[in-house]
Amino acid sequence: MGVSKLDRSEAEQRLAKLDDWEFSRDGDAIKREFKFDDFVAAWGFMSRVAILAEKQDHHPEWSNVYNTVEIELTTHDADGLSERDFTLAGDIDALR
Numbered sequence: 810m811g812v813s814k815l816d817r818s819e820a821e822q823r824l825a826k827l828d829d830w831e832f833s834r835d836g837d838a839i840k841r842e843f844k845f846d847d848f849v850a851a852w853g854f855m856s857r858v859a860i861l862a863e864k865q866d867h868h869p870e871w872s873n874v875y876n877t878v879e880i881e882l883t884t885h886d887a888d889g890l891s892e893r894d895f896t897l898a899g900d901i902d903a904l905r
């Protein structure tokens with residue numbers, strides 16, 4: 810089932826409900842940086858995010874440098890932001 814792309818104002822409404830996420834890719838994605846005490850803590854967080862992503866069939870584009878994890882979310886099937894991005898972002902924040 811396709812996922813529909815949100816328009817800018819719909820995306821802004823949803824972004825306003827999240828802390829510390831910002832638009833990226835000219836509004837086609839959202840991103841946030843997470844800092845941890847050390848690499849093992851960062852890796853544990855990434856493991857938990859991976860399980861969420863699998864459950865939601867919605868996967869992040871992300872990077873890890875030692876204790877820092879950068880996560881960017883976009884919906885490839887919609888060529889932009891969809892509800893799935895904001896749902897996953899909210900669930901990721903709830904892991905903290």
Ligand SMILES: C[C@H](O)[C@H](O)[C@H]1CNC2=NC(N)=NC(=O)C2=N1
Pocket residue numbers: 866867868869882883884885886887
């Ligand atoms: C076949 C599979 O359901 C699709 O490719 C899913 C997988 N994970 C995904 N993740 C993201 N970020 N966007 C998608 O469009 C997407 N599609």
